[in-house]
Amino acid sequence: MHRFKVEKMGCGGCVNSITRAVLGIEPNAQVEVDLGAKLVTVLGATVPADRIAQAIANAGFPAAPLAAA
Structure with missing residues (x-):
């Protein structure tokens, strides 16, 4: 499981x-x-989480990976 904070999502x-x-x-x-x-x-x-974060960012939404719970 990967979690991301995506501030620009609205x-x-x-x-x-x-x-x-x-x-x-x-x-x-x-x-x-x-x-x-x-x-x-x-x-x-x-x-990996960084690859998912990059894909989200490439869609226009910078994503910050969060630590696993």
Whole structure:
């Protein structure tokens, strides 16, 4: 599981863009978004967190990885 803080995320369109970006590099992952808390959780990922963060950033949303809980 990887978690990211995504401050620039503010609407459903942002959620869709971020989800597409993650699924583009990790097609079998489950992406959960808490829009209010500006958190993205990626379950079932096999790629490193920094690669997922880069994909989210490339979609226009800088993502800060959070430590595993």
